[in-house]
Amino acid sequence: MDDIDVPSFFICPISLEIMKDPVTVSTGITYDRESIEKWMFSGKNTTCPVTKQVISDCEITPNHTLRRLIQSWCMLNASHGIERIPTPKPPISKAQIIKLINDAKSPQQQIKCLKSLQSIASENSTNKRCIESSGAVDFLVSIVNNSDSSASLVAEALSILYNLQLTEASLKNLMCKNSDFIRCLTRVMQRGSYESRAYAVLLSKSMVEVADPMKLINLRPELFVESIQVLRDQISKQASKASLQLLATICPWGRNKVKAAEAGVVPVIIDMLLDSSLERRACEMVLIVLDAVCKCAEGRSELLLHGAGLVVVSKKILRVSQVASERAVRILLSISKFCATTKVLQEMLQLGVVAKLCLVLQVDCGFKTKERAREVLKLHARVWKNSPCIPSNLISSYPA
Numbered sequence: 001m002d003d004i005d006v007p008s009f010f011i012c013p014i015s016l017e018i019m020k021d022p023v024t025v026s027t028g029i030t031y032d033r034e035s036i037e038k039w040m041f042s043g044k045n046t047t048c049p050v051t052k053q054v055i056s057d058c059e060i061t062p063n064h065t066l067r068r069l070i071q072s073w074c075m076l077n078a079s080h081g082i083e084r085i086p087t088p089k090p091p092i093s094k095a096q097i098i099k100l101i102n103d104a105k106s107p108q109q110q111i112k113c114l115k116s117l118q119s120i121a122s123e124n125s126t127n128k129r130c131i132e133s134s135g136a137v138d139f140l141v142s143i144v145n146n147s148d149s150s151a152s153l154v155a156e157a158l159s160i161l162y163n164l165q166l167t168e169a170s171l172k173n174l175m176c177k178n179s180d181f182i183r184c185l186t187r188v189m190q191r192g193s194y195e196s197r198a199y200a201v202l203l204s205k206s207m208v209e210v211a212d213p214m215k216l217i218n219l220r221p222e223l224f225v226e227s228i229q230v231l232r233d234q235i236s237k238q239a240s241k242a243s244l245q246l247l248a249t250i251c252p253w254g255r256n257k258v259k260a261a262e263a264g265v266v267p268v269i270i271d272m273l274l275d276s277s278l279e280r281r282a283c284e285m286v287l288i289v290l291d292a293v294c295k296c297a298e299g300r301s302e303l304l305l306h307g308a309g310l311v312v313v314s315k316k317i318l319r320v321s322q323v324a325s326e327r328a329v330r331i332l333l334s335i336s337k338f339c340a341t342t343k344v345l346q347e348m349l350q351l352g353v354v355a356k357l358c359l360v361l362q363v364d365c366g367f368k369t370k371e372r373a374r375e376v377l378k379l380h381a382r383v384w385k386n387s388p389c390i391p392s393n394l395i396s397s398y399p400a
Contacts, residue, residue, distance in 0.1 A: 004080055010070050013050050014039060019070060021088040022063040026056045030063050033088070033126070041125035041165070060126065062088075092120050092127050097134035107153065110143065114156040121164055128164050137161070137170055145184050151193055158188070158199035168210045175211045182207065182223065189226035198239040201230050205246040217254035224256070224263040231268050237282075244269075244285035251292035258296050265293060266302035266309075273312045283320050287313070287327035294334040303331070304339060314353040318365060326369045329360065329376070336376045345380055349389040358394035374399045 012019045012032035019032040027048040031039075039045050040055065048055055067087075074084040097120075104113035117136060120127050143149050143157040166174075174181050188200040204223070208216060230243045247265065251257045269286045272278060278286070290313070293299035303309040310332075317328045332353065335344065348354055360373040377384065377399050384390070385398050 004077060004082070007073065009066070010073065018085075019066070020085045022066040022070070023060040024063050025060055027051045027053045030066060033060065033062075033124070036060060037125040041129065062091075089123075091124075092130050094130060094134045097131055097136060101134070101136060101139045104139070107150065110153060111156070114143075114153070114160060117160050118156070118163075121160060125165075129167075132164055132166060132170055137164075137166065137174070141174070141181060144188065145181070151196065154188065155193060155196045155199070158196055158203065162199050162202050162206075166206070171207050171210045172212075175207050175215050183220065186220070186223045186226050189230060190222070194233075194235050197226075197230060197233075198235050198242075201227060201239055201246060202242045205242040205249070208246060208249045213253055216250050216256070219250060219256060219259075221259045221263060223250075224259045224265070228260070228263050228265050228268055231265075231272070237279075241282060241285065244282065244289060248285055248288045248292065251289060252295075257293050258298050260289075261293050261296060261298035261302055265289065266299060267306050270303070270306050270309055270312060273316065274308060280320055280324075283316065284323045284327070287316060287324050287331070291327045291330045291334075294331050297338070300335060300339050303335065304344060310335070310348060310353055311351045314351065314356045317356050317360060318363065322366050322369070325360070325365050326372075329357070329369050329372045332357070333372050333376050336379050340380060345383050349384060349387050352389075354384050354387070355390050355394055358390060358397050361397045361399070362394070 006018060009030075010018050012022075012035050013029065014031055014035040017032070019030070021033040022030050023033045023036060024030045025036060025048060027050075029048055029050045031049075036049075037060075039049060046054055067085075071084055071087075074082045078084070097117075100113050100116055104110045117131060121131055140157045140161050144154050144161075149157075182204060185200040185204050189197045189204075192200065204227070208219075224247070227243045227246055230239055234240060247260060251260050269290055272286050273283065290299075290303070294303060303313075313328050313331050317325045332348075336348075354377070357373045357377055361370055361377075381398070385395075390398070
C-alpha cells in the first residue's frame with residue numbers, strides 16, 4: 001500500500017490510517033469511528049482534535065457517502081492487495097434500548113434484557129453512551145435495589161453498570177437521586193456472591209470519587225465494615241485495589257477516619273504491608289489509608305497495638321517509592337506528636353525507626369519527607385540523640 005496514492009480525505013486525522021467506518025462529529029470533521037470514540041470516551045476529551053472546538057454532544061453521524069467512496073476505491077485497487085472494507089453494523093438507537101427495557105417485566109424477561117444490554121455494551125463506546133442516555137441506569141439500579149431480585153440478576157445488573165464506564169454526571173446522579181444506592185451496594189458487599197461484592201465495591205469507589213463532600217461525611221459505618229471485609233477476603237486484586245481507593249477517598253472527611261478505625265481497618269492493612277508480594281501501587285494506597293486513619297486517636301492506638309505496626313511502616317521508607325516514603329514518615333510524625341510515651345519512644349529506637357529517619361536526612365527522597373523526618377527527630381532529640389541504637393554513620397545527620 002506504500003506504493004499506492006491514497007486520497008487524503010480517506011485518512012483519519014487521528015490514527016492516520018484509512019477509515020473503515022467514517023463518522024462526522026458536530027464540528028463537521030470526519031473521523032474513523034473507532035478512533036474518535038476512543039478519543040472522546042476513553043480519553044474523556046471534549047474538543048475536536050482538528051478544530052479544537054468543543055464537541056457539543058456525543059452524537060456522531062455515519063458518513064455513508066465517504067464510506068461508499070472508500071469501498072469503491074478499495075475494489076478498484078484490489079489488484080494491489082487492497083481488501084474491501086466491510087459495511088459496518090448500524091449503531092444501536094435509543095428507541096431500541098427503551099423498548100428492550102420496557103419489555104422486561106418478568107424476571108425471565110429481565111434476564112434476557114440484561115444479556116442483550118451486556119452484548120450491546122460490549123460492542124463499542126457509542127453503544128455504552130446510548131444505553132446510559134436511554135434510562136437503562138435507573139432500570140439497572142431498580143434491579144439491584146429490589147430485594148426480590150435473584151443473586152444472578154443482581155450480579156448481571158452490577159456487571160453492566162460497572163462496565164458501562166458511566167460518565168461523571170451519571171455517577172453524581174446516582175449519589176444524589178438514588179441516595180440509598182450506596183446502602184444497597186453495602187448490603188450486596190455483605191450478602192452477595194464474590195462477583196457481586198467485587199462489582200459493588202468498584203461502583204462505590206467510582207461514585208465516591210465524584211461525590212459532593214457533604215455526601216461523604218454522612219456515610220454509614222456499615223460501608224467501612226464491608227469494604228474492609230473485601231480486603232480481608234481477598235476477593236480479587238481489582239476488588240482490593242478498589243476498596244483501598246474507596247477508603248483513601250472517604251477517610252479524610254468528617255469522622256470517617258474514626259469509623260474506619262472502629263471497623264478494624266488498621267490491623268487488616270498492616271497485615272497487607274507485611275506481604276512481600278504487595279505491588280507498589282497497592283502499598284502506596286495502604287499507606288495513604290493508614291496515614292488518614294492515624295489522624296485520629298483510635299487509628300494511632302490500633303497501630304501501636306499491632307506488634308508489627310511501627311516496624312513495617314518504617315521499613316517501607318526508601319524501599320517502595322517517594323509517595324510511600326512520604327506517607328510512612330507522616331504516619332510516624334502523627335505517632336511522635338500524639339503518642340510519645342516512654343515505651344513508644346524506646347520501641348522506635350529499638351526497632352530501628354529512629355535510625356531510618358536519620359537515613360532519610362542523608363538521601364534524596366523529597367523535601368517534604370525530609371522536613372517531616374527532621375521534625376520527628378527534633379521532637380524527641382533529648383531521648384534519642386545520644387542513643388547507641390543509632391549507627392555512628394547516621395548519628396552525624398541527627399538535626400541540632
